[in-house]
Amino acid sequence: MSRIALSMTLLVILLATAGLIVDPSMIQDQSHSASWTLLLLIGIGQAMWYWRGVRMSVVCLLPVLAILLLGLASYLLPEALIPYVTLDQWASWLPGVQGLDDLRPPLMELLILLALTGGLLGRTRASLAAPLLQALAALLLVTEALLLATDEIRSPQNLAGTPASMLLLALLLAAQFVGVVSGWRHTQTSILRSLIPSLALVLASLFVWHQQTLYVDQQLQDELQGEADRLATQLGAEITAHLEAVRRFASFWSLLEEPPSAEEWERQAAFYHQDFSYFLNIAYIEADGTIRLVHPRDDSNRAIVGINALDVDRPYVDALAKALSANQEGHTGVVPLLQGMPGMIYYLPITSPDQQRVTGAAAMVLSFPVLADKLYAETLLDREHIRMRFAVDGDTIRDWPTSESPGPWTTLSLLALDEQELTVALNASTGYLLGLRSRQPVASLSIGLLLAYLLYMVVFGHHRMSVQHSSMYRSNEELRREVRHRTELQREVEWLAGHDELTLLPNRRLFMSTLREQQECRPLSVLLCDIDHFKSINDQLGHQAGDEALRRFARVGRLAMPEGVVLARYGGEEFVALLTGVAADEAVEIAESLRQSVMNCGVEHADGRPMTVSIGIASHGAGDLIAEDLLHRADLALYRAKRQGRNRIEVCGSPA
Ligand SMILES: Nc1nc2c(ncn2[C@@H]2O[C@H](COP(=O)(O)OP(=O)(O)OP(=O)(O)O)[C@@H](O)[C@H]2O)c(=O)[nH]1
Known part of the structure; x- marks a missing residue:
């Protein structure tokens, strides 16, 4: 049996080495190479076990155990004690390592590796819960496969590895099982009795962990969604306020008999521009469509003074014509502005005081990039960790990436603006999310597994003791019978020593x-x-x-x-x-x-x-x-x- 186990273990070592050296593309990222390296070391420890015995194996496995425990601690450490970002930073100081997740295996694999190492270090003794550790590794492998098969893997926490590493883990587990199962034959009943309650506890712990993981991740997602919605609402409020301001601005000029003088226009427009900086310009257009006055008077704006806006492209013309001819508000929708950026132009008719005659129009040019910049500048977002993207009708207008690796979720909030759809998209970095993420799921899973381990030992110990007790009771009974028999013989011998057998008289x-x-x-x-x-x-x-x-x-x-x-x-x-x-x-x-x-x-x-x-x-x-x-x-x-x-x-x- 141990020869088969050794062959299987050697196969694992070969495959793991090949995976690490010959074909690195098999390993999708650094965190999986951590799994493979540890798996290789455990494989070597296991091979030593079958080949050279326990002592050599322990020498190889103890450092692995220490690394695995450190890995588990990194999943468990409360944020208040050592923030995730700090651990991540420390890890990135190592050459070729980008962050903490490059150094520690995914959670499920870490626990499987721990179970396999624990089984070997416990000398595969049934009394030290080696059968439970193997059953636990098998259950965790199934859980990992289910996580991979479903979409639930999209968590900021590194939960599961790759099918290739799972295959190697399964092979290593099978080798361990084949190597030791024959040694457990005489304690089979005790093992089975102890496994049932402990495995029930393991399953319950996995279920609780799964539910808590879903809940915790959902909470994080909701928080991010809330942030995106808040930004979209703020954007909507800005646009509404802007429209109101534009209307007030236009109605002010409608009270005057004369067209606005350049100075007066400049003064009023500057006043509005101060409040609504995302107006690229505020222009006065005469009734025939000629752009007469523009604020601010920078180079690009000065260039459009004197142009007849009715002579340019259709989107502008329709909206302006609506204002000048039909005395109605018009806007262009999203158009490429003359200034070379996407935006929207509002045209508001300016009438004579009796409102009988349209004397001109106020044009307000709204720049989406400037609007997005303003929104980004005023938001309280953690810019170091959260990436924000602003899009209009699906086209990205502005994107503020972070230097950190992106998280698994991008939350979108949509805002309808007439026929246009504005989108605010947020993506929090993995490190940021892990910093916020509660350690409760992994803590309750670890406690559950530890309790299952202890429960196994208690039940196993109790059962073994009761078996030993009953066998002791049996041998005691036999001993008592033997003593009785010998006492009778002794009495007979003593009687015979003093009596005559034939006549039964004293001799x-x-x-x-x-x-x-x-x-x-x-x-x-x-x-x-x-x-x-x-x-x-x-x-x-x-x-x-x-x-x-x-x-x-x-x-x-x-x-x-x-x-x-x-x-x-x-x-x-x-x-x-x-x-x-x-x-x-x-x-x-x-x-x-x-x-x-x-x-x-x-x-x-x-x-x-x-x-x-x-x-x-x-x-x-x-x-x-x-x-x-x-x-x-x-x-x-x-x-x-x-x-x-x-x-x-x-x-x-x-x-x-
Ligand atoms: N069947 C039987 N014979 C016994 C036993 N012990 C002694 N004898 C016999 O008893 C006999 C004793 O014989 P003797 O000593 O010559 O005496 P006796 O024939 O009784 O003659 P007197 O004593 O002179 O009357 C011997 O033949 C012994 O073999 C015994 O346990 N069973």
Whole structure:
């Protein structure tokens, strides 16, 4: 398995190197080359892992982890702490780097790379959430693919990479998975149980992040749109105010009997021109169409004095004719002005005081570039970061670009002016938008993923502990059973050490220790019993019959003894009884009872004679006693009983 994983990883290294060196066109911009470089380093770390082991891999991966964490921090740092523009500026000091986004991978790729690095540095241990990190990388890859497939990628934030880098990431992930999955087989159940709640949390975090990203970007767009609308409204207000001023200006001259004198025209026109600087000129046209007076009297304006405006191009003629002939306001629409710029000319009829006769017209030449300049000059726009464009009927009149890279959105605000359409277009730079953009989506995503990681570890740890606990419980049970068994065996061994297996009576050893324990009791008697001619039972009736005879003797012997008497098998067909607190005469009675019982116990020799027993009694009334001496005396008595014909009782009196 690890050989396949190594081959796949080497393929990733090869492709990433080729992408970075052989064909740089594959990488669309610097930020993707950051992804590819990090991907290549992780690939090398992963290859080391399969080839040389963990230590070499860690050496390679730790710096990558540090870079990735710095990258994540740059996405998370609040604007108030370090403004985006500052980070961008610092980044641009590096050679060949234009800005911060050239140094850090897109957000999704950064998180995938972090998950892959974390998985390797965690030694692909299930207990350190390596399976979750791999599942997380897979989910992030799917999210990245969805972002690429939809239009939502148009965010000022660098969200997703290219299909090529995604392919390499998927290959690297697959290699990692193939390399480690077999090692997780024995903890499969724990892994699956821990993955379910954690992945649910990951999905929820991704959903929240997506919604917040949409909201935050929409808010920024709305702000920009609001700015464009405000400018268009301001423009509309300017034009309306201008029209009103032009009307007031014309009606002033209509109150006079005489045509305006040059001085008076100059004075009034200067007054209006001061207020409305975007009037390129203010001219007085006589009733026959001749341009008589012009303010301001600069070179270009002086050149048109004396020209008959009705003799020039049609747009001018129609509007002027409307004023002079029909006593109505006329305007030219957007036309190329004689001054060489687009503009609009308003013609307003000047009548005699009784309004019966048109005596001339006031012409006001409105320059759109000048109007746009005025609008731009008076606006509060952040000119360093926001590009403004002013267009009339789709033709750009003025464009004020910024030095910064343009943002993803251009917001338009349209203003209808008679048949014309004026457009104010704004484009805020990416850096400016990112400075304004809330860090909340990426912060909540990071917190969500961190919580999912911790949740996995807690659930996994808990499950592993409960598995270990139940296996410990099982082995404890087995141990308890074993101990019970061994205790029973021990008891049996101990019992066997002190008993005779055949008759179940205490054996000689136990008897002797009992005798030594109780040898201080007075009086004390011992009966030593020997079955008569036992050998003949064995020889004639068989060994089993002999055994049965011994068992029978033991049974009747126990019954014949009073309570508290220890009856033991002394060896072979010999038995011994210890009678504490029993004097010799009472001992004789007990022995007699035993002898009778044996004779009547039903065991017979081959010739029909009943089994009998000879008994030697030794008693001790007072004084010191050596246990062996008492037994020896009983043995002497037994010997005497045997010698005197068997089936009898002999007493060996106390030596005292
Ligand atoms: N079946 C059986 N025989 C036993 C056992 N222990 C000892 N014996 C036999 O008991 C017999 C004892 O024989 P002897 O010592 O000659 O004594 P005896 O035949 O009883 O003769 P006296 O004691 O002189 O009456 C031997 O044959 C032993 O083999 C036993 O556990 N089972």
